[in-house]
Amino acid sequence: MSEPILSLRDVYADIDQYHILHGVDLDVPAGELTVLLGRNGAGKSTTLRTIMGLTTLTKGQVRFQGRDIGGTATPAIARGGIAFVPENMGIFGQLTVRENMVLAAVSGAMDEQRLDWIFEVFPPLKKFWNRAAGNLSGGQKQMLAIARAVIEPRDLLLVDEPTKGLAPAIINDLADAFEQLKQQQVSILLVEQNFNFSRRLGQSVAVMSDGHIVHRGTMAELAGDEDLQHELLGLGLGAHQ
Ligand SMILES: Nc1ncnc2c1ncn2[C@@H]1O[C@H](COP(=O)(O)OP(=O)(O)OP(=O)(O)O)[C@@H](O)[C@H]1O
Numbered sequence: 001m002s003e004p005i006l007s008l009r010d011v012y013a014d015i016d017q018y019h020i021l022h023g024v025d026l027d028v029p030a031g032e033l034t035v036l037l038g039r040n041g042a043g044k045s046t047t048l049r050t051i052m053g054l055t056t057l058t059k060g061q062v063r064f065q066g067r068d069i070g071g072t073a074t075p076a077i078a079r080g081g082i083a084f085v086p087e088n089m090g091i092f093g094q095l096t097v098r099e100n101m102v103l104a105a106v107s108g109a110m111d112e113q114r115l116d117w118i119f120e121v122f123p124p125l126k127k128f129w130n131r132a133a134g135n136l137s138g139g140q141k142q143m144l145a146i147a148r149a150v151i152e153p154r155d156l157l158l159v160d161e162p163t164k165g166l167a168p169a170i171i172n173d174l175a176d177a178f179e180q181l182k183q184q185q186v187s188i189l190l191v192e193q194n195f196n197f198s199r200r201l202g203q204s205v206a207v208m209s210d211g212h213i214v215h216r217g218t219m220a221e222l223a224g225d226e227d228l229q230h231e232l233l234g235l236g237l238g239a240h241q
Helices: 044-051 074-079 097-104 112-121 123-127 138-150 168-183 195-201 219-223 226-233
Strands: 004-015 018-029 033-038 057-064 082-085 156-160 187-191 204-209 212-218
Touching (some): 004 187, 018 033, 018 044, 018 187, 018 204, 033 044, 033 168, 033 195, 033 226, 044 057, 044 082, 044 156, 044 187, 074 082, 082 138, 097 138, 112 123, 112 138, 112 168, 123 138, 138 156, 138 168, 168 187, 168 195, 204 219, 204 226, 212 226, 219 226
Parallel strands (some): 018 212, 033 187, 082 156
Antiparallel strands (some): 004 018, 204 212
16 A cells, blocks of 8 residues: 555544534545445545535644645645545536536646546547536536546545446446546545445545544455445445445
């Protein structure tokens, strides 16, 4: 396992009067894809939002590339190298794919070479370049959201449940795109509920329950241990989600 690009130590976070995270310890190795799994309401989205400074950190440390970023404003965290694709994706449905991408390239014109790379990873974006984003399929919208996040170079990509609501064939296309990102050694932290998708892509895995991490290890180990899957995720023994 390589050095962590991101590490959380004893992270606590509140939403209003509710204590949501209770001492999260998490490492994201550089150049790998790490999956954060857990049941509904475990605190996965809140963990991503806390990393981005969108939910207030009340205690603990968030270190990114060796720097403490806890308490830093969200735009500075983004400029510092972390891209975030929230569950609602944040794309503009009435604008074309191209316009969505232009808006995402905040520091100027889009880099042509990088755009060619994005078209390689997400071929539908090239095909539907001048189509309104609102008319894309769910999977294509997810691709656009991720492409917007990486149109400018970022060192770490956080993605919240990209497979939510997608049909199996589309999930497969999305997995292919993530495989390509992995081949480029992009560091990724992926929040997921879909275990098969996670198993295909993940190198490291962390499992959350009730606001903290209850298991950390390799995906290979968790994928090979049905009892552990059952215990941690409530997956049926022998079942394929
Ligand atoms: N705005 C809010 N106000 C109060 N409680 C909230 C708010 N947002 C989230 N929570 C609570 O925080 C807990 C963690 O939510 P979070 O969305 O981080 O979980 P999750 O693991 O991502 O699950 P899901 O997949 O359902 O989004 C849940 O109990 C949820 O009800």
